Amino acid sequence: MLEEEPSREHLLLEIERLRQQVEDLKEEKADLEILLETTAEHSDTIETELRYRALEAVREGEIKLAKFLEAIPIGVAVLDARGRPYYVNHAGKQLFGKGVLPLNAVEDLSESYQIYIAGTDTIYPYENLPIVRALRGESAKSDDLEIHQPDKKVSVEILGTPIFDEGGKVAFAIAVFQDITERKQSEAERHLKLNKSLESLAAELDLTDAYGRFVPHQFLHLLGYESIIDVNLGDQVQQEMSVMFADIRDFTALSETLTPEENFKFINAYLSRMEPAITSNNGFIDKYIGDAIMALFSDCADDAVKAGIAMLNTLTNYNEHRQKVGYIPIQIGIGINSGSLMLGTVGGKSRMDSTVISDAVNLASRIEGLTKDYGVPLLISQQTLQRLRNPADYAIRIVDKVQVKGKSQYVVVYEVFDADPPEIRSAKLANLPVYTEAMLLCDRKEFREAGKLFEECLRKNPSDPVARIYLKRCRDWRSLLKGI
Structure with a gap:
């Protein structure tokens, strides 16, 4: 079973831990040297042995750090405080196609290592490089970079982190970077597939909207459909x-x-x-x-x-x-x-x-x-x-x-x-009790009394067509009843 690849943050922490270990060993060496100078009774043999042990400890830490950096599958590059390339591990050399290069100035970094803005032939602005930003004391991350090798272009993601000395000044800038070409290709394929799906959906929605002007969308929803084609x-x-x-x-x-x-x-x-x-x-x-x-x-x-x-x-x-x-x-x-x-x-x-x-x-x-x-x-x-x-x-x-x-x-x-109209509405509302009673009287066939109430409604609202119709009906029904 393959071991899980370490995260960039974990690697940076490990690098810092090892660097601190080396610094501690250097301090220990310095303390030993002071001790030797102030202790006159120690023999030259003891002094030589202690110096040897201190140097061996420092060398051992440096070797351990170098082995660790060379073994990890993620690229690591280091700039010194003046912006000069100091170290590039094996994975970094493979990505860049080259190792540590002598530079006249940090401004030459992008061009010397052929770092471009992804998808273009434009050299990446050196001041925006995460490792250069780390020299300014920032922690930065970018995934829009592309390294142009003679036979291919490699998309990379870079995380830059500053390393400070005891005085709080930037001593080194470390960049951790990895090849994200496959990830970019997968994202591009997903975007292409998504765009095609969206285009298909848009075409269907356009069709549905067009049909919606003839068959209402609400009608479709009541039938349980979203599209007319269903x-x-x-x-x-x-x-x-x-x-x-x-x-x-x-x-x-x-x-x-x-x-x-x-x-x-x-x-x-x-x-x-x-x-x-x-x-x-x-x-x-x-x-x-x-x-x-x-x-x-x-x-x-x-x-x-x-x-x-x-x-x-x-x-x-x-x-x-x-x-x-x-x-x-x-x-x-x-x-x-x-x-x-x-x-x-x-x-x-x-x-x-x-x-x-x-x-x-x-x-x-x-x-x-x-x-x-x-x-x-x-x-x-x-x-x-x-x-x-x-x-x-x-x-x-x-x-x-x-x-x-x-x-x-x-x-x-x-x-x-x-x-x-407000005046007609007010008149009908004012007449409503009388009008309602008149309708009840009509239902009971008491046409004389009903007719009187409809006449009262028309005196207050002469333009009431329904009251006028019922007044005529009351008179007609009364005449009909008299004839019978």
């Missing part, structure tokens, strides 16, 4: 969601007054303003149907209602802009319903699309159509009302119990009027 025909999932339909009122008549180019500019100007109101409330647009929008909200019904309110507020600002440039304002209707949906993919081999299938979707579309009948911009179903965290956070009133096309049961719908 989707298969027939993939489907069931979810509890809120569905919104929004449509421009009388768009056909408006579009007939515009050229085809003007039509598309108008629709895109309108849709681009509505989209942020939906996405900022955790919804996504499932599809555009001409001028109509179908949006889905998976978190909670509050998101859908808040998005509807935001769309109407945005429309108010858009209409102000339209009037300033000479265009007529537009009106929209929004219908929201909540329930269980099936999301999935439909189509054939050559054409596939995402879609949502559910009775809850159809009902949301029918509720949007009711906004035209009642002259209000935002209606929600009772299922949506029941899913709101706190209905009291909104301005809501009941509108009707209706039997929409395709439904055998009656559906209760409510108006959300938070986005009404």
Whole structure:
């Protein structure tokens, strides 16, 4: 079993320990010499023997240090305090291709030993060499060096450390360095492989982003996919969601007054303003149907209602802009319903699309159509009302119990009027107790009393279309009952 290669830090510590041992032996020799000089009775034989023993101890330490440095597989080089090469071990000579060279100045170090900035033909700045920095008393490390030998280039990592004398001055600078060519090549290969992976991922993300403009990312996530390329025909999932339909009122008549180019500019100007109101409330647009929008909200019904309110507020600002440039304002209707949906993919081999299938979707579309009948911009179903965290956070009133096309049961719908002009909203809120009582009386078929309360609502808010509709109904129902 191979022994683990010593670390550079360990080697430096060992070098320093051995150097200190040599220094201690030198001091011991000096002490012995002083002792011999001051002790006259010692014979010349004893003096000679002691000197010999001291010199042998010093020589033994130096030999041990030299053997250690020559045996280690990591390069070691030493500069003296004046910056002149003092020692290079065997591993260092192999890396440099040469041993100790006579230099005129430390400035010649990089050029003499052919040390370059890695990957270039630029001589490495001598002042940045770790061993030169060690002469300034710094400990430094660099791995951006390259030694140019006649037949190859060797990448090296160098750690420079200063050795101080007793006075605190730099006596030597030691550099420990090793061949990191294989490591650099491995890193380059890893970077190349990583770059290819990133390029592949970027291409896939670009593709997914491009498809995301046609198939919403949220739709993919609900199906359990990250990329459009993973989707298969027939993939489907069931979810509890809120569905919104929004449509421009009388768009056909408006579009007939515009050229085809003007039509598309108008629709895109309108849709681009509505989209942020939906996405900022955790919804996504499932599809555009001409001028109509179908949006889905998976978190909670509050998101859908808040998005509807935001769309109407945005429309108010858009209409102000339209009037300033000479265009007529537009009106929209929004219908929201909540329930269980099936999301999935439909189509054939050559054409596939995402879609949502559910009775809850159809009902949301029918509720949007009711906004035209009642002259209000935002209606929600009772299922949506029941899913709101706190209905009291909104301005809501009941509108009707209706039997929409395709439904055998009656559906209760409510108006959300938070986005009404402030004076209209205040009037509806002030009338809300009277209005609610009138609706209860209608439900009990007490049309005379209900009609009186609706008249009271209209005196305070003449522009209330729902109160006007119910006042007419009360009169019609009373006439009908008289006829019977």
